[in-house]
Amino acid sequence: MQNPVLVYRGDALASYGFGDPHPFGLDRHGVFQDELAAAGLDGGIDYAEPGHASVDDLLFFHTAEYIDKVSRMSSEGKGYLDEGDTPAIAGIFEAASDVVGTTMAAADAIMEGRAKRAFVPIAGLHHAGRGNAAGFCVFNDCAVTAEYLRKKHGVRRIAYVDIDAHHGDGMFYGFEDDKDLIFADLHEDGRFLYPGTGAADETGTGEARGTKLNIPMAPGAGDNDFHMAWQRVEAYVDQAEPEFILLQAGADSLEGDPITHLCYSEQAHADAAAALCKLADKHCAGRIIGTGGGGYNRRNLARAWTRVVQSFVEAG
Ligand SMILES: [Zn+2]
Secondary structure (H helix, E strand, O other), X not given: OOOOEEEEOXXXXXXXXXXXXXXXXXXXXXXXXXXXXXXXXXXXXXXXXXXXXXXXXHOOOOOXXXXXXXXXXXXXXXXXXXXXXXXXXXXXXXXXXXXXXXXHHHHXXXXXXXXXEEEEOOOOOOOOEOOEOEOOEOOOXXXXXXXXXXXXXXXXXXXXXXXXXXXXXXXXXXXOOOOOEEEEEEEEOOOOOOOOOOOOOOOOOHHHOOOEEEEEEOOOOOHHHHHHHHHHHHHHHHHHOOOEEEEEOOHHHEOOOOOOOOOEOHHHHHHHHHHHHHHHHHHOOOOEEEEOOOOOOHHHHHHHHHHHHHHHHHHO
């Protein structure tokens, strides 16, 4: 196949997680890779090894104080990095840096012409802010990669599209006043689900007003609701004419997730990925990175992420 999709896999990526009984366990990587391997997409996929982000890389988005805090607490290996969702387990600094480095490596591969599209399953850690951990997310790989694309590769206008059940608050508030970070996020209404943000009237601030689209979805929303709302996302990204697309394909928006209340099927993820590939071909020379994001029902995450990769492969 002419344009194989790069899929990142390896122990470094698998090691980001918090162990049983935390929802973000260490088995998510393997469950997905097994499903993908069984999907018969081999000719359309090239596997790649995880990367590693240096402290200088993390500083593209995060504050020095916060990076120091994570490093110190990771060495001690006890307590929480936030109010109780994100444990400071031993080695989490290195694991979180590897997640960031892998999404950056995907950006390098695409910008250097080694691939058009890439998928990083354990990534899309969208709750991490510039100076804080939140919601199982230590470092924000999409945010660091967005800044990296600008500084290293001269890309300016980036679309970030998030279909995880939770609002991507780390991305939204991290770039709230940045007019060249186009943000579109379909998520369960914050009145019913963590983190509580992402109301429809949050559209960006200052000169970035209007560059952010938040669409809260009612608990119980299914595929029909998704597709109605998705039409707005597609039109929004299309008119913004981005140079690169980042997709956060959180699978916790599928029916049966243990910590959310949305009811999509994996078809939503397949269709979103296919539509974004078309927009990437139209505006971005095909460039798109998919990240796995959340998803705590193992069967759902395996199927939804595999369908994202399949859509990338079928888009050519
Ligand atoms: Zn989520």
